[in-house]
Amino acid sequence: METAGSRRSPRTAALALLAGALLAASAGCSSGTSASASASGGDSTGSPGPAPSVSSDLQGQYEHTVAAVLPSVVQITAGDSLGSGIVYDSKGDIVTNAHVVGSATSFQVTLADSSSPFAATLVYSYPTNDLAVIKLSSPPAGLKPAVFGDSGKVAVGQILLAMGNPLGLSSSVTQGIVSAVGRTVSEPRSQDSPGATIPNMVQTSAAINPGNSGGALVNLSNQVIGVNTLAATDSSDGGQAPGIGFAIPASTVTDLANQMIKDGKVVDSGRAALGITTRTLVADSSGSGAETGAGVVGVTSGGPAAQAGIQPGDVITKVGDNAVTSSSQLGEVLATMQPGQKVPVTYVRDGAGKTATVTLGTL
Template identity: 35%
Template sequence: MKSNNTGLWKIALVALISAFIGVGLGFWGFSHWGGLANSNTSTNTAPVNGKAGTTQVSNVTVKSNNQMTTAFKKVKGSVVSVINYQRQQQDDDSLGALFGSIYGNGDDNSNSSDKNNNKLQESSEGSGLIYSKQNGNAYIVTNNHVVAGSEKLEVILSDGSKIAAKKVGTDSLTDLAVLSVAANKIHDVAAFGNSDAVTPGESVIAIGSPLGSKYATSVTAGIISAKNRTIDTTDEKTGQVTGQATVLQTDTAINPGNSGGPLVNAAGQVIGINSMKLASSTDGTSVEGMGFAIPSNEVVKIINQLVQNGKIQRPQLGIKVIDLDQVSSKQQRTVLKLPENVNEGVLVGSVNANSVARQSGLRKYDVIVALDNKKVKNVADLHTQLYSHNVGDNIKLQFYRDGKEQTINVKLTKTD
């Protein structure tokens, strides 16, 4: 009996100890995790108790160092603002002009007015990217429309310093330009990535100066929306469509002033130069998140030629042309004598003397309908197909003259 009692006491003691340990661990675990939860909550919520007017900033900090912040750090020092200066003429209805017209040129203020008319003023701002340092010069790529019409150029570096810049070369067709500055103040240079390797959905950032240098080195984020988008290029003076360009589409915010700045991938490589955004469709519908960048592979090809030659040498025919649809249907039949089934093409308005077109037999009022058996529907088609060839290439032009289709061979020469 005693032995049995002893056994029962042992069992009871073990059970009691086990229960105590279990409760203790459970209590500690609850207290521990609950304490952590309460600690986190207390750092992220306002205190419920305490004296009013004693709110403090939390001592918990978040350090984010993801791929895109690292990419931004790699490139930001090489992004600049580009300032375009031009001469601004005063309006004729100014008081000075009014009094001058009444009292003649004897007014002592007339000379100062002339001086003001000749003063260079800031006309516009854009962005640019330092991509190379060689032989004491640093080279900057930007858009042609950023520097168009400039009589003086300056760039603002990422540290805020302003230095003079010179045009090395420009190309209106691709909307690219290269500037040079003294390299002694340049510390950061960006690297180009392979734009052919980008994929839709890939994360990218755009860096630049939206609305001018006041917002310099602004960064916006998005993705690649599409590769190989084809958009029309237009003549800056006439507004006529002159060709087509293949670009990257992105939903990254691109605003006025971002033009010429880089589109950057997660590795910190520049995969495009931001050029434009689409704000509305042809029917006036407002759109968002449709920006376009010139692919880096195209950029590198163009800027190397601009540095070497100061311009892009493209093949030319030596003709002036307009879209056939600008000619009335009646004139297409009576003057050009085109068949009923021919309603697309390019009308030759004039042929330059000593041009390859004239040497090959092309004449005024010929209607070009194909180049190397590829249809030419308009001027954009003609330029796109022509510029896909090199100087010295032989091409075949199909055209109509007096209602009959003809073909000639042309050996391309370079532009002047």
Template identity: 40%
Template sequence: MTEDSNQEKKQNTINDQGTNDHHNHGGRLLVTILLAGILGGGITAGAGYLYLQTNGSTNGPTFSSLSGRKTIQAPVISGKTNASKVYNNLKGAVVSVLNQQRNSSSSADSFFASSSSSSGNSLQTVSEGSGVIYRSADAAAYIVTNRHVVAGANRLQVVLYDGTRVTAKLIGSDAMTDLAVLQIPNSSVKSVAQFGNSNQIQTGQTVLAIGSPLGTDYASSVTQGIVSAPKRLVSNTSEDGKTNYGDSVAIQTDAAINPGNSGGPLVNTAGQVIGINSQKLTQTTSGESVEGMGFAIPSNTVVDIVNKLVRDGKVTRPALGVQVVDLSEVSTDDRQNRLKLPNSVKGGIVIAGFSDSKSPAKKAGMKRYDVIVAVNGKHVSDLADMRDIIYKMVVGDSVRIRFYRGADQKTVTVKMSESLKE
């Protein structure tokens, strides 16, 4: 969630994983996404708070007399809540990430400013985000954050929980999933986070979001909420709006995610990282504001991507070379008149077109309006299912695809090529 510290940038995009199978979703609610970074402007002070004293009781509220009136007093809570324990165990692994870029200043500015170069180009922190340390070995620690947090940086600095600042090295980043891996010396690292299995999360379960909303002044802040939806398809377009990576699967949560939380962990009550916070929804195209709609990249996706980035410095994806749309988004009339599917087919993805003439699926004989229902024997009900299967494979692997062409069920083997997109 990258934003200049002096300006607020609103984008109609979400950077997450995708392939060249982009499609237009009829009837889908278009949203404006606020990518969290540092918001311009200050924070209004002056709010008053009333604190009630306690009498040490742990058995519920008690009453005391104040000017002849009875006033309720809050009880002392013994022990720590699960949220407190989770936070205290994990806080040392959560960091702030500072994106510093060169600013070509005037001669007068450079005279009075502390410059990192003799040419008058000083490094300034233009945005801040969050990150989480997930590995420490061989004198190095590795941090996962969002790609948009580190994009365009001339230097990256990491601020640890105790305030220690270290310069970070960018190991690699991936535009489709909006993930990046940084490396720092591990001499000051005391805590490392563990990943959980995002396939096991359930709607309604409690989660925590930890990070640096509005930057390092509010570092190590924690908010609590629930999982609103374990898998939600969200549109995924590059920050400049020129490249569309298709749709990505994200965890939806109502835990407060603010500018600066980008790249920080979404955590379950066992203290495991189940997602990396990436974006929040702020309003629809109709101008209506929304509350409590944040999104996180699932941990299983994170683990797969960071391993590839550390190993290769980039992510190479297999592709079928198709443009698709979920069957659930096709109208009843089109299902009956254009696709002519049996009534028993309830889920699947429809081929809306092909990436180019060299599309592996097209070469294998697949056609527009074919409806894919299974890959390698695994049921495919939507695009999320498809990606769960495809992205576990590598370029050159062959997959068996079961699909419907009208009322006829067919099977074809497709050898996947490398995705042409970043």
């Protein structure tokens, strides 16, 4: 969870891109703040060319979007920790990241146009997808819900603005573009996260710093297309990697938030599951017969894996055509699949390889 003020240290998370290099990520933080740079041209003599011009239309769009959406972005204080949130409806429901609320059940919420905080309580937290909803105890008049867009229409290269409260600087805005879509990101296990694997995330170059988590990633049509969640660091040296941030797509946010508000919980995640708990096993050179893969620790009675005959002690090494070398990798593979899908699961039991066809359940 982010912490308030410049003294806050970023929460570290592991980022796994199924089609790219492995990185480490920090929830709600990146290595730097937004900076502007201009390149000046020149003739063959080296004399400077004309100063670049700024499109008044584009600048006007930026200003209009900030004015339209920023009032819907709030600051959330949970104990001594700070994050951001988005006003979801006029009844006082606010969506944010699960790691922002942590284990707290009561909060102080500061609106963009107010210096006095409002009390709020937890509606539901769903760490599996790092989303949560809290509710203002006494919503003020004139509360302005954000408009959530169709994240399926998000295109690479599209201009975006990230809005939130980085480093305790309320109502801050950074800008960037959509760098990629459909990323699968894995967070490590921590006090505030069970090690969620989140599919279909939007990657952006907009700076996401401590305190930005739970804030809005916005297009120039004044629509929220994602909830700011993670930013990356380079796993090779632990240094921060600017310009690589991730947001949970709006379609996932609205689907899960609607369930939390209506039912007080998530009743259908739309995520595939085997119905097991696992831990990573790594083979050694001792000749003990140990296998590298996701070791099955527990099996849900009557669940998909149990029905297929998978037992505690088995080591899963492959799902479909995807090799599995760790517990987190198993989660990443399942994140690309759908409930009800039938897949072959390869596992090792007592040194012997076996394969079972499993009908995936719901996470």
